[in-house]
Amino acid sequence: MIPVCPTTALPPGEATRVEADEPIAVFNVDGEFFAIDDTCTHQDASLADGWLDGCAIECPLHASCFDLRTGKVSGPPAKTPVRTHRVVVQDGTIYVQPGVAADGAA
């Protein structure tokens, strides 16, 4: 598990990026945490820099939308989904488990 930050450092509506083999973006949606691949599948942009609207993240470059819960594309131009990663909160710290999808599938 990769430590991200204390829960208090990621208030609702905010996002942060953690370095892993592939960088991961972690979001706080009204107190619930989500993690997906940080790099947009369209071209090269960091989704942590994007615009969060409910459970959708809009890419800062060409506005592709991804669903944080599933990683699926909810708006083009992106054609392929991003991977989701499991988030664990322990003792006030957020961790991500890269390679383990949010729904538990490895």
Added chain:
Amino acid sequence: MSPTVAVVGASLAGLSTARALRDRSYDGRIVVIGDEVHLPYDRPPLSKDFLAGTASLEDIALGTPDDEDLGLEWRLGTTAIGLDHLGRSVLLSDGSGIRADGVVLATGARARRLPGSEGLDGVHVLRSLDDAITLRQELTAAERLVVIGAGFIGAEVASTARGLGLEVTVVETQPVPLAGPLGAAMGAVCAELHADHGTRLLTGTGVAGLVGSGRVEAVELTDGTLLPADVVVVGVGAAPNVEWLAGSGVALGNGVLTDARGATNIPGVVAVGDCAATWSAAADRHVRTEHWTNALEQPATAVAALLGAGEPVPPPVPYFWSDQYGARIQFAGLRREGDVARVVEGSCADRSFLVVYERDGHPVAVLGMNQPRLFTRWRRQLRSAVAAAS
């Protein structure tokens, strides 16, 4: 017979129109006519990753798996040569015609050429996939590139060619590149990227002509200077593809003239994307916007107009980006001459900054270099401010 909408132009605006029609539950026929043989592809990578060889044809295809459900009838490799507005039919180069209840004009723009460059090998413009494939082949075998015009496409080609190891000179007639879109001060800052990366930029210099017989050998400047060149790229802007509409009754200016929603003077005919000169209340004139996001978003409004849905038009906040020498430049808003540019984050010297353009103390536009997160917030803020003001 089921109703038919004919979309002329099979690129970003055309495809976005087809998607918007289905989004609005239009279930008639959609015929998409395109003079290129290719299915819609993305143009911005043509001067960037595709030209560099790091993006493939598949990467730049615009179609998504969902698009297969749109049920489009493609007429590719076919040019529309006329519009009979009374009979509402689009005349095609193969002699056939398509009768339609609605016609969408999405024929985009083409690169302007340099007079006297015809028939000279090694001189290129960059607009289409075929242009990019030929240019890429030539760049891999060349040593010296001269780019005429330091606009966005010229700057991006220069940047990509430097990355491929070429010696690059950019020639610009204006004293400051990009002064039109960004203002002189910020245009100058962005143009410094050339020198940072070893590209020679000559400004305030006109081109007298091209030298060479059969193949280009040099570019001659108005002051007599000869710039030796293996390859020349002409990046001097684009002209709307509207000549085919002459005599059709569709009002033309610098593009197809439309109201704010995209409707032309002919009922049932709308225009979108790079070919459309859309009425802008903010600018108090027709404005032809040559940006990707406009071609993506404008069709939703035009389709609503075509289908007779009388809803208000959200005033647009134009947005474009450019990637040069690894720097990401993003701009949003409606800048006018006289607006004051203020750095609110970072510094120009660090090539990482956010600049807000103000008019009477209010933000009207924003420019970011390597500041995507902050830029996104400002762009949103501008959109809400514009929506609230209208």
